[in-house]
Amino acid sequence: MFTQDDFEQLIKNYNEDLLYLLIRASEQSYECLISSFMMLKDLYNAIIKFQASGKFMFRILPYPLSFRANDDLLRTMGFNEEGIRNIYGFLEFVKQTQGKEFEECLEDSVYNLCKRTPGDQPWRMKS
Amino acid sequence: MANEKLSGLLERNIEKITETWMQAVRNDARIDSDEALSRYELRDHVPAIMEEICELLRANEIPDPTNTLEGRVKVYLRFQQGYRGRELAREVSLLRMIMLDFLVDHCADPSMQVSLKGYYSSSRIINLYMDEILINAISAYSEAV
Numbered sequence: 051m052f053t054q055d056d057f058e059q060l061i062k063n064y065n066e067d068l069l070y071l072l073i074r075a076s077e078q079s080y081e082c083l084i085s086s087f088m089m090l091k092d093l094y095n096a097i098i099k100f101q102a103s104g105k106f107m108f109r110i111l112p113y114p115l116s117f118r119a120n121d122d123l124l125r126t127m128g129f130n131e132e133g134i135r136n137i138y139g140f141l142e143f144v145k146q147t148q149g150k151e152f153e154e155c156l157e158d159s160v161y162n163l164c165k166r167t168p169g170d171q172p173w174r175m176k177s
Numbered sequence: 178m179a180n181e182k183l184s185g186l187l188e189r190n191i192e193k194i195t196e197t198w199m200q201a202v203r204n205d206a207r208i209d210s211d212e213a214l215s216r217y218e219l220r221d222h223v224p225a226i227m228e229e230i231c232e233l234l235r236a237n238e239i240p241d242p243t244n245t246l247e248g249r250v251k252v253y254l255r256f257q258q259g260y261r262g263r264e265l266a267r268e269v270s271l272l273r274m275i276m277l278d279f280l281v282d283h284c285a286d287p288s289m290q291v292s293l294k295g296y297y298s299s300s301r302i303i304n305l306y307m308d309e310i311l312i313n314a315i316s317a318y319s320e321a322v
Contacts, residue, residue, distance in 0.1 A: 098242040098249075107320040114250040118225040122218060123250055126257050 057097075057106040064093050068113050069127065075140040076133030084144055084155055091115055091156050118153075179295025180302070184234035186283055187276070191227045194279055198223060201271045208267050210260040218258070222251045223272065230276075230306050234299055240306040248310035252317050262318035266311060273307040 071086050094115045100106050113127065124134045144152045187194070199219055202208055229247040233240055255265045277300055284291040 095243045101316065102242045108316045109320055109322045111253060111256065111317055111321050114246060114253045116225070116246045116250050118222075118228070118247060118250075120222060120225070120250060120254075122254055123222075126254065 052100075054106055054109075057100055058110050060093075060100075061097055061108075061110045061112045064090065064097060065110075065113050067093070068115065072124070072127065072129065072137060073133075075137045076129055078136050078139065080140050080143045083140065084148070084152070087152075088156055179291050180234040180237050180299050182289070182291060183280055183284075183295070183299040184231040186289075187227060187234070187280070188231045190279065191224050194227065194275055195220060195223045197279075198272050198275050201275060202268055205267060205271065208264045210255075210258070210264045214258065222247055222254065226251060226272070226306075226310075227276070230303060233302055233306065237298075238302075240302060240309050242309060242313070245306055245309040245313075248306060249313055252310060252314045255314075256317050256321065262314060265314050265318075269307050269310050269314070273303065276303055 067090055071083060071090065074080075074083055094112065097112050101108055114123065116123075121134055124137060129137065141152050144150075144155055148155050150158075199216070202219060225247040229245065232238075233244060238244060252265065255268075280296060280299060280303075283289055284296045
């Protein structure tokens with residue numbers, strides 16, 4: 051059975067994973083980062099749906115999943131000015147390589163990702 | 178259709194509405210926690226919240242826990258900034274009222290051609306969005322340790 055402790059462990063894992071991805075972005079390690087964010091978004095949605103079910107409590111708060119112009123949020127997570135600049139640089143990188151905003155990419159199929167430029171073919175499994 | 182029109186109207190006036198809201202927060206005697214915040218910190222995530230609301234209006238989408246991400250940022254930040262829960266609720270209430278007042282002022286202009294039903298549809302999405310923020314805030318303030 052999924053318990054409150056399991057729920058809290060899930061939030062802790064999510065928080066660690068998000069922080070890790072943001073650290074990568076802050077160090078300009080952008081390659082294929084968006085697909086990782088996409089999977090993390092699914093986990094975030096699962097967490098808030100679990101919580102919204104009324105069966106679990108937010109004794110640990112999950113980090114909110116958004117970068118939209120929020121220096122304050124990134125500062126509370128421990129990033130300095132250069133790191134924050136690089137994280138916003140990731141949003142620019144996404145726009146250049148995917149041809150659309152980061153938030154739009156999160157809604158898209160994972161198969162459309164990992165392109166270096168908007169004109170590249172999406173990654174597919176060999177059949 | 179009305180939602181799309183009103184979404185565009187809100188989007189073009191995000192800065193103006195944010196300014197009005199900041200003034201209202203600073204003038205509200207029931208909110209003390211804002212005194213410690215800089216102008217930038219007070220402004221916080223309000224433009225992003227309005228952008229997200231505009232997207233929901235355009236898509237005619239009902240706010241739920243998964244599409245109100247920017248509202249969650251606000252709750253998280255205010256909680257971390259040491260805001261009291263009731264003051265956050267007051268801030269949200271002011272934002273709700275300022276957005277609805279803004280819309281009703283414009284919808285009252287016949288050239289806008291927005292019916293009461295059209296206004297209601299948009300105001301319902303705005304209200305549900307603000308309710309999602311409050312539900313999340315109640316969780317954070319009452320459950321987090």
